[in-house]
Amino acid sequence: MAIKFSQLPKTGSLSANTLIPVVTVGVSSNVLGVATYTVFSDFVTTATSNTVSALQSNISSLQSNAAAQDTSINSLSSSISSQASSISIIQGQITSLQSNAATQDSQISAVQAAVLAGVVNSVLVTGPLSKSGNATYPNISIPVATSSASGYLTSSDWSTFNSKASTSGPTFTGTTTAATLNVTTLNTGNVAPSANNVSNIGSASYQYNTIFARATSAQYADLAELYLADAEYPIGTVLMVGGDAEVTASEFGYRAIGVVSENPSYLMNSGLAGGTKVALKGRVPVKVAGVVRKGQNLVAGKNGCATTSVYHSNEVFAIALASSDDPGEKLVEAVIL
Numbered sequence: 001m002a003i004k005f006s007q008l009p010k011t012g013s014l015s016a017n018t019l020i021p022v023v024t025v026g027v028s029s030n031v032l033g034v035a036t037y038t039v040f041s042d043f044v045t046t047a048t049s050n051t052v053s054a055l056q057s058n059i060s061s062l063q064s065n066a067a068a069q070d071t072s073i074n075s076l077s078s079s080i081s082s083q084a085s086s087i088s089i090i091q092g093q094i095t096s097l098q099s100n101a102a103t104q105d106s107q108i109s110a111v112q113a114a115v116l117a118g119v120v121n122s123v124l125v126t127g128p129l130s131k132s133g134n135a136t137y138p139n140i141s142i143p144v145a146t147s148s149a150s151g152y153l154t155s156s157d158w159s160t161f162n163s164k165a166s167t168s169g170p171t172f173t174g175t176t177t178a179a180t181l182n183v184t185t186l187n188t189g190n191v192a193p194s195a196n197n198v199s200n201i202g203s204a205s206y207q208y209n210t211i212f213a214r215a216t217s218a219q220y221a222d223l224a225e226l227y228l229a230d231a232e233y234p235i236g237t238v239l240m241v242g243g244d245a246e247v248t249a250s251e252f253g254y255r256a257i258g259v260v261s262e263n264p265s266y267l268m269n270s271g272l273a274g275g276t277k278v279a280l281k282g283r284v285p286v287k288v289a290g291v292v293r294k295g296q297n298l299v300a301g302k303n304g305c306a307t308t309s310v311y312h313s314n315e316v317f318a319i320a321l322a323s324s325d326d327p328g329e330k331l332v333e334a335v336i337l
Helices: 037-116 156-164
Strands: 003-005 019-025 030-036 128-133 138-141 224-227 238-241 247-249 258-260 267-268 276-289 299-300 306-309 318-320 329-336
Touching: 238 276, 258 329, 276 318
Parallel strands: 224 267, 276 306
Antiparallel strands: 003 019, 019 030, 128 138, 224 276, 238 247, 238 258, 258 276, 276 329, 299 306, 299 318, 318 329
């Protein structure tokens, strides 16, 4: 809003209530009015104060912008210094590479000159090779082998070696307490241990894969197989299918599948971990409850014991090979059917 003054009174004659004519300039018309000196003075003071405040705000903003520009300039200066340092390092590395390249070029030139001249500076050899002559023109050779030095075989030595290699194999005579023979194929005649039941073929850690042989006898008497039992049972316990695992102690009225074996002649399913050896065929001690006579049929009884039966039924699994008048539990030799 703009104010025009007309016919203002003299300054010395102004009082608080002195009327001052004013014209307010509008958009489409001018309005003539009057205002007291007090109102007019307050208006002028307020307008002047607002203008000064606006100027001070602009000055503060300019000062803040100038400080920000100073910070940016300082940051750019620091970056330029860092880049200059990196450039200096790279220049040093380039100079070092150029120096190394020059050194290698010199070495290559020296090697090429030596090759063209046919000159050898030194030769190192290790046995059975030997060296004679000087360093520039050495003589390299291999001597004949002796009992104390390595070397090449003469034709006569080769014939002797070849004739020994073509024989059927080494011959061992006499006895020894310990020996190790490492061969791929051993062709031999009879092999006999130094005493009965003291030597093994293979071991628990190093076993043979397949043995092609003819068995004429066995030390033990029964054919057994490994089964998972629900408990650890003593030798001679009669087992049937059931329990928490595969087999359990027999009960009367059930068909027994075998008896716990101590040393079977042949063990099937030997790879089963934690299995119980169950005799399926052959001669084994059987836990029997009650009096028994040789030749009597044995059927499954309670608590893993066998009991006698006068009947020839499918429940008969063994025949007693000995008699006993003991009315309690005991081991009796029997044959598993």
